[in-house]
Amino acid sequence: MTVPAGEAFVMPTYVRYPVTIVRGDGVTVFDDEGRAYLDFAGALGATPLGHGHPRWLAAVHAQVDALALVSNLYATEPQAALAARLAGVLPILDARVFFSNSGAEANEAAIKLVRRWGLPKRRIKIVALEGSFHGRTVATLAATGQPSKRAAFEPLVDWFVHVPPGDVAAMETAVGDDTTAVMLEPVMGEGGVWPLADDYVQDVRRLTEERGALLLADEVQSGTGRCGDWLAISHAGVVPDVVTLAKGLGGGLPIGATIAPASLAFGPGDHASTFGAGPIPCAAALAVLAVIEEEGLLANARTQGERLRAALTAIGGPVVEVRGRGLLSGIQLSEPIAHDVAMAMLDEGVLVSEAGPDVVRMSPPLIVQAADVDAAVEAFGRALKRAEAMP
Numbered sequence: 001m002t003v004p005a006g007e008a009f010v011m012p013t014y015v016r017y018p019v020t021i022v023r024g025d026g027v028t029v030f031d032d033e034g035r036a037y038l039d040f041a042g043a044l045g046a047t048p049l050g051h052g053h054p055r056w057l058a059a060v061h062a063q064v065d066a067l068a069l070v071s072n073l074y075a076t077e078p079q080a081a082l083a084a085r086l087a088g089v090l091p092i093l094d095a096r097v098f099f100s101n102s103g104a105e106a107n108e109a110a111i112k113l114v115r116r117w118g119l120p121k122r123r124i125k126i127v128a129l130e131g132s133f134h135g136r137t138v139a140t141l142a143a144t145g146q147p148s149k150r151a152a153f154e155p156l157v158d159w160f161v162h163v164p165p166g167d168v169a170a171m172e173t174a175v176g177d178d179t180t181a182v183m184l185e186p187v188m189g190e191g192g193v194w195p196l197a198d199d200y201v202q203d204v205r206r207l208t209e210e211r212g213a214l215l216l217a218d219e220v221q222s223g224t225g226r227c228g229d230w231l232a233i234s235h236a237g238v239v240p241d242v243v244t245l246a247k248g249l250g251g252g253l254p255i256g257a258t259i260a261p262a263s264l265a266f267g268p269g270d271h272a273s274t275f276g277a278g279p280i281p282c283a284a285a286l287a288v289l290a291v292i293e294e295e296g297l298l299a300n301a302r303t304q305g306e307r308l309r310a311a312l313t314a315i316g317g318p319v320v321e322v323r324g325r326g327l328l329s330g331i332q333l334s335e336p337i338a339h340d341v342a343m344a345m346l347d348e349g350v351l352v353s354e355a356g357p358d359v360v361r362m363s364p365p366l367i368v369q370a371a372d373v374d375a376a377v378e379a380f381g382r383a384l385k386r387a388e389a390m391p
């Protein structure tokens with residue numbers, strides 16, 4: 001592999017794997033030397049249709065030819081169609097959508113939305129979970145329950161209180177008359193792939209209702225079918241007040257969405273985004289939603305996810321536990337060797353990501369088939385042996 005010219009000029013915010021990807025096709029990507037890799041990193045969940053899905057490509061090509069951008073001073077057909085489609089598909093009643101370009105922006109908008117609602121009622125506090133990840137902007141970083149990511153930037157906004165996930169008593173103590181919202185990831189992705197227990201999510205919903213606070217579900221990673229439902233929180237039968245989507249929604253193009261009932265919606269001047277919901281990402285997202293529905297990808301996410309987790313669990317040894325839902329899986333290892341395993345997987349021709357030093361994450365495209373799953377599991381068994389043999 002070669003490092004692309006200019007790489008040294010990129011700020012090194014990511015610890016990169018030593019490979020340069022140049023092309024993709026379905027669940028496979030190719031490096032600059034033509035070597036193929038099974039893409040179980042799946043752009044951290046942002047490529048639900050894999051690479052170059054014909055429906056997605058056709059939609060994007062047609063939209064590039066027709067119109068790229070006019071600003072949000074004008075209505076466009078793809079934006080209106082996507083808002084209506086999301087309102088139809090999500091469980092939120094009388095839903096309205098604010099579009100942006102990323103997960104952090106979707107959460108930033110959601111935080112502004114609940115704050116605007118709460119301030120006149122003197123509700124100023126947002127309760128979030130320890131270990132959560134909500135983004136890297138100033139407010140979403142403050143929401144993120146990982147002190148190591150916040151440390152270099154403190155003090156941040158002081159609106160957030162963090163409680164341990166799964167602890168109902170701690171939540172009962174934290175949610176009071178001054179609480180605007182509880183913010184949670186139904187499956188905590190970056191923090192190590194921890195699905196919240198259904199009864200815990202139900203308890204949080206009940207508590208927020210009793211105490212007059214909102215429930216904000218960050219479904220940036222877990223939503224758009226990733227966990228086998230349009231929203232992962234539906235597994236618990238819970239309907240949140242506000243939902244954010246991003247990663248998978250554009251099928252590879254940047255788009256974020258903040259969805260809330262009309263009673264909470266922003267009005268003129270409250271919020272804005274120059275690129276938000278441009279015609280191209282909206283056309284792409286409409287194709288994503290259509291293909292997920294037409295190709296039965298919610299069911300496929302459930303089936304292949306269960307196949308993957310069952311086979312990985314059977315490996316045993318350093319594999320302590322395999323957590324997840326749908327096609328978002330975290331392999332808990334007994335030692336902090338996730339990076340070594342990911343490097344060995346690269347040698348095996350499979351891309352995976354890490355969700356902490358001892359968790360390997362797999363979030364392949366929702367189109368993945370049983371043969372791909374089996375190949376990735378076999379590679380994982382071999383990679384584990386090699387990583388264990390490393391000094």
Ligand SMILES: *Cc1c(COP(=O)(O)O)cnc(C)c1O
Nearest residue numbers: 102103104133134135189220221
């Ligand atoms: C990735 C992620 C974000 C941030 O999304 P960006 O598009 O990287 O800004 C926020 N919340 C969750 C749960 C995420 O997984």
